[in-house]
Amino acid sequence: MTGASLNAARRAAELDALASGEAVDLVVVGGGITGAGVALDAASRGLSVALLERRDLAHGTSRWSSKLIHGGLRYLEHREFGLAWESARERALLMGTIAPHLVRPLPFVTPLDAGMPARKAAKTHVGLRIGDGLRIGARTSRRVLPPARRISALEARRLAPALAEGGLRGALLSWDGQLEDDARLVVAVARTAAAHGARILTYASVTGVRDDGVDAVDALTGAAFSVRARHVILATGVWAGELSPAVELRPSRGSHLLVPAGRLGDPRAAVNVPVPGGRGRWVFALPRADGLVAIGLTDVAADGPVPDEPAPSAEEEATLLEHAGAALEVSLGPEDVAGRYAGLRPLLAGSETETADLSRRHAVIEDPETGALTAVGGKLTTYRAMAQDAVDRITEQPCRTARLALVGAGAAAAAPPRLIRRFGAEAAAVAELGSTEPLAPGVPVCEAELRWATAHELAITPEDLSDRRTRAGLVPEWREVVLAAARATIPGWSSAVSPPPTSTTSTS
Numbered sequence: 141m142t143g144a145s146l147n148a149a150r151r152a153a154e155l156d157a158l159a160s161g162e163a164v165d166l167v168v169v170g171g172g173i174t175g176a177g178v179a180l181d182a183a184s185r186g187l188s189v190a191l192l193e194r195r196d197l198a199h200g201t202s203r204w205s206s207k208l209i210h211g212g213l214r215y216l217e218h219r220e221f222g223l224a225w226e227s228a229r230e231r232a233l234l235m236g237t238i239a240p241h242l243v244r245p246l247p248f249v250t251p252l253d254a255g256m257p258a259r260k261a262a263k264t265h266v267g268l269r270i271g272d273g274l275r276i277g278a279r280t281s282r283r284v285l286p287p288a289r290r291i292s293a294l295e296a297r298r299l300a301p302a303l304a305e306g307g308l309r310g311a312l313l314s315w316d317g318q319l320e321d322d323a324r325l326v327v328a329v330a331r332t333a334a335a336h337g338a339r340i341l342t343y344a345s346v347t348g349v350r351d352d353g354v355d356a357v358d359a360l361t362g363a364a365f366s367v368r369a370r371h372v373i374l375a376t377g378v379w380a381g382e383l384s385p386a387v388e389l390r391p392s393r394g395s396h397l398l399v400p401a402g403r404l405g406d407p408r409a410a411v412n413v414p415v416p417g418g419r420g421r422w423v424f425a426l427p428r429a430d431g432l433v434a435i436g437l438t439d440v441a442a443d444g445p446v447p448d449e450p451a452p453s454a455e456e457e458a459t460l461l462e463h464a465g466a467a468l469e470v471s472l473g474p475e476d477v478a479g480r481y482a483g484l485r486p487l488l489a490g491s492e493t494e495t496a497d498l499s500r501r502h503a504v505i506e507d508p509e510t511g512a513l514t515a516v517g518g519k520l521t522t523y524r525a526m527a528q529d530a531v532d533r534i535t536e537q538p539c540r541t542a543r544l545a546l547v548g549a550g551a552a553a554a555a556p557p558r559l560i561r562r563f564g565a566e567a568a569a570v571a572e573l574g575s576t577e578p579l580a581p582g583v584p585v586c587e588a589e590l591r592w593a594t595a596h597e598l599a600i601t602p603e604d605l606s607d608r609r610t611r612a613g614l615v616p617e618w619r620e621v622v623l624a625a626a627r628a629t630i631p632g633w634s635s636a637v638s639p640p641p642t643s644t645t646s647t648s
């Protein structure tokens with residue numbers, strides 16, 4: 141447990157040791173899911189590892205996803221069988237061994253209505269059956285993810301009460317994995333890496349890559365330092381081109397809206413609606429455990445400077461409301477939107493494929509100047525396989541992560557449901573640290589979570605608590621409440637030690 145505990149004091153001590161000249165086998169740059177996965181993979185193979193993240197864990201794309209651990213159904217439409225199989229296999233590992241506490245089965249309802257002519261419905265059903273075949277091949281039990289089947293209109297409306305009744309002939313019911321939260325997965329992977337000896341340093345910005353390590357700046361003090369390393373793996377996502385000119389990206393933005401579940405009749409299933417004219421594109425409404433429904437997803441070219449925090453455009457918001465509304469009885473407007481977020485897909489430039497499809501492939505690219513490897517692309521679902529590919533390039537030690545459970549996996553003792561969902565086997569220990577009552581009416585965050593994140597999850601600034609550990613930041617009203625509580629929670633916190641905001645940077 142101590143080994144998995146990350147906090148400001150451990151960060152300072154480990155940063156000092158590295159800055160004083162202690163060398164490591166591997167420096168990983170970037171603390172999103174890719175970097176955390178690489179750090180865990182390498183540390184669990186016995187390598188000494190330091191991960192440097194310029195902001196907080198999961199500051200980048202890894203917290204702006206749809207939060208699905210999906211079996212790769214959509215790749216089947218593009219005949220990407222290898223990708224689909226990899227997804228189904230990784231989903232089985234995540235739901236079975238690695239993080240069963242963070243991934244849960246989610247039913248999906250695909251309405252058979254005017255937007256789904258019989259031919260398209262039949263094709264979709266065949267795709268779902270192939271998906272079932274992959275599930276069986278990957279050994280995910282039907283008790284975890286039941287097989288797809290056709291259901292009646294009545295049953296569909298029981299699962300998703302806001303579905304429009306007119307023209308509804310029935311629906312296809314299928315199942316996939318849903319993450320409690322993407323940023324929590326990143327934190328769990330990083331802490332598990334720490335338990336294997338990895339040094340996890342947030343607010344440590346890498347300014348240059350050399351053939352014997354990296355140059356960096358401690359964003360909390362402004363002090364420059366270097367870390368000596370035999371290997372460097374860059375996992376800087378959409379910012380990859382900044383440190384390795386060998387990597388050229390063409391990012392695309394995907395946006396989500398968050399609507400109170402009550403507006404959609406408190407659905408128990410996600411609704412999947414094909415986008416008219418979009419090959420293999422769907423708009424979905426995903427019910428979440430925090431009383432919100434996430435409506436996504438757009439795919440808009442995002443050339444030019446890479447913003448620190450992307451935001452959905454008004455046009456994307458209107459498009460999402462319109463497409464979701466086409467299958468729903470409820471007419472949604474901007475006044476129904478409690479929160480909104482956007483993420484940038486780190487897409488490799490140079491392919492003619494539609495951007496959303498490209499993002500799912502990953503690549504490990506070597507910089508000819510420094511020898512550093514960049515691991516880019518992929519998705520949350522396949523982070524483990526991507527990390528394995530990258531680390532295979534620097535060691536012959538066998539990969540161990542397929543059978544390695546993350547911190548929090550395992551039986552949970554009695555604790556409030558939110559804590560069990562988010563902390564698994566650690567929930568009872570979290571509950572011991574403070575009040576488990578909501579911080580304010582309707583705000584699903586408690587004091588105990590804030591104290592735990594500060595003591596064990598490397599939350600250093602109030603924003604780390606509001607925006608990454610608790611995700612209150614997804615709803616502006618919740619954020620204000622949590623930020624106020626967070627400022628009072630962090631020992632000795634003063635805005636004087638707040639790291640300066642990162643300025644907007646360019647991709648290439």
Ligand SMILES: Cc1cc2nc3c(=O)[nH]c(=O)nc-3n(C[C@H](O)[C@H](O)[C@H](O)COP(=O)(O)OP(=O)(O)OC[C@H]3O[C@@H](n4cnc5c(N)ncnc54)[C@H](O)[C@@H]3O)c2cc1C
Nearest residue numbers: 170172173174194200201202206208346377394519520521
């Ligand atoms: C809208 C959207 C929805 C998605 N939905 C899903 C989904 O449902 N399921 C799924 O499996 N996948 C999904 N994905 C894909 C998945 O989110 C990404 O593939 C994944 O999060 C990328 O992680 P990463 O670690 O490579 O990048 P990031 O999470 O962006 O991490 C890169 C990190 O590098 C840091 N960094 C950058 N430069 C430096 C530097 N110089 N020094 C130190 N640190 C630095 C950044 O601060 C950042 O934290 C989605 C993607 C998008 C955009």
